Amino acid sequence: MRIRVIEGKCSGHARCAAVAPDIFILNDDGYLDMPETAVASENEALARRGARACPERAIEVIED
Protein backbone atom coordinates (compact mmCIF):
# COMPACT_ATOMS: atom_id res chain seq x y z
CA MET A 1 0.00 0.00 0.00
CA ARG A 2 1.13 3.52 -0.77
CA ILE A 3 -0.13 6.93 0.25
CA ARG A 4 0.23 10.35 -1.28
CA VAL A 5 -1.17 13.79 -0.74
CA ILE A 6 -3.22 15.20 -3.58
CA GLU A 7 -1.52 18.41 -4.70
CA GLY A 8 -3.23 21.57 -3.56
CA LYS A 9 -5.75 19.84 -1.29
CA CYS A 10 -3.97 19.94 2.06
CA SER A 11 -5.20 22.84 4.18
CA GLY A 12 -2.94 22.22 7.16
CA HIS A 13 -5.46 20.91 9.69
CA ALA A 14 -2.84 18.47 11.03
CA ARG A 15 -5.45 15.81 11.79
CA CYS A 16 -3.43 13.23 9.88
CA ALA A 17 -0.33 13.97 11.94
CA ALA A 18 -2.34 13.83 15.17
CA VAL A 19 -3.38 10.26 14.32
CA ALA A 20 -0.06 9.04 12.93
CA PRO A 21 2.81 11.47 13.52
CA ASP A 22 5.45 9.03 12.31
CA ILE A 23 3.70 8.55 8.95
CA PHE A 24 2.32 11.98 8.17
CA ILE A 25 5.16 14.43 8.70
CA LEU A 26 4.13 18.02 8.11
CA ASN A 27 6.49 20.56 6.58
CA ASP A 28 7.64 23.71 8.37
CA ASP A 29 4.50 25.53 7.23
CA GLY A 30 2.24 22.86 8.74
CA TYR A 31 1.24 21.26 5.48
CA LEU A 32 1.63 17.72 4.27
CA ASP A 33 3.58 17.64 1.01
CA MET A 34 4.33 13.96 0.97
CA PRO A 35 5.15 12.38 -2.38
CA GLU A 36 3.86 8.89 -3.08
CA THR A 37 5.25 6.83 -0.19
CA ALA A 38 5.17 3.12 0.57
CA VAL A 39 3.66 2.14 3.92
CA ALA A 40 5.04 -0.80 5.87
CA SER A 41 2.42 -3.52 6.30
CA GLU A 42 2.34 -3.10 10.09
CA ASN A 43 1.50 0.60 9.65
CA GLU A 44 -1.30 0.22 7.10
CA ALA A 45 -4.21 0.41 9.54
CA LEU A 46 -2.79 3.53 11.15
CA ALA A 47 -2.13 5.16 7.78
CA ARG A 48 -5.72 4.47 6.73
CA ARG A 49 -7.00 6.04 9.92
CA GLY A 50 -4.86 9.11 9.32
CA ALA A 51 -6.13 9.42 5.76
CA ARG A 52 -9.74 9.12 6.95
CA ALA A 53 -9.13 11.82 9.55
CA CYS A 54 -8.33 14.39 6.87
CA PRO A 55 -11.34 16.69 6.45
CA GLU A 56 -10.12 17.74 3.00
CA ARG A 57 -9.77 14.17 1.76
CA ALA A 58 -6.29 15.19 0.70
CA ILE A 59 -4.66 11.83 1.33
CA GLU A 60 -5.02 9.18 -1.30
CA VAL A 61 -4.55 5.54 -0.35
CA ILE A 62 -3.23 3.45 -3.22
CA GLU A 63 -3.66 -0.28 -2.80
CA ASP A 64 -0.88 -2.35 -4.38
Ligand code: SF4
Ligand atom coordinates in the same frame (compact mmCIF):
# COMPACT_ATOMS: atom_id res chain seq x y z
S1 SF4 B 1 -3.46 16.16 4.78
FE1 SF4 B 1 -5.43 16.71 5.61
S2 SF4 B 1 -5.34 16.30 7.82
FE2 SF4 B 1 -3.26 16.31 7.01
S3 SF4 B 1 -2.50 18.37 7.34
FE3 SF4 B 1 -3.36 18.30 5.28
S4 SF4 B 1 -5.48 18.91 5.45
FE4 SF4 B 1 -4.73 18.41 7.48
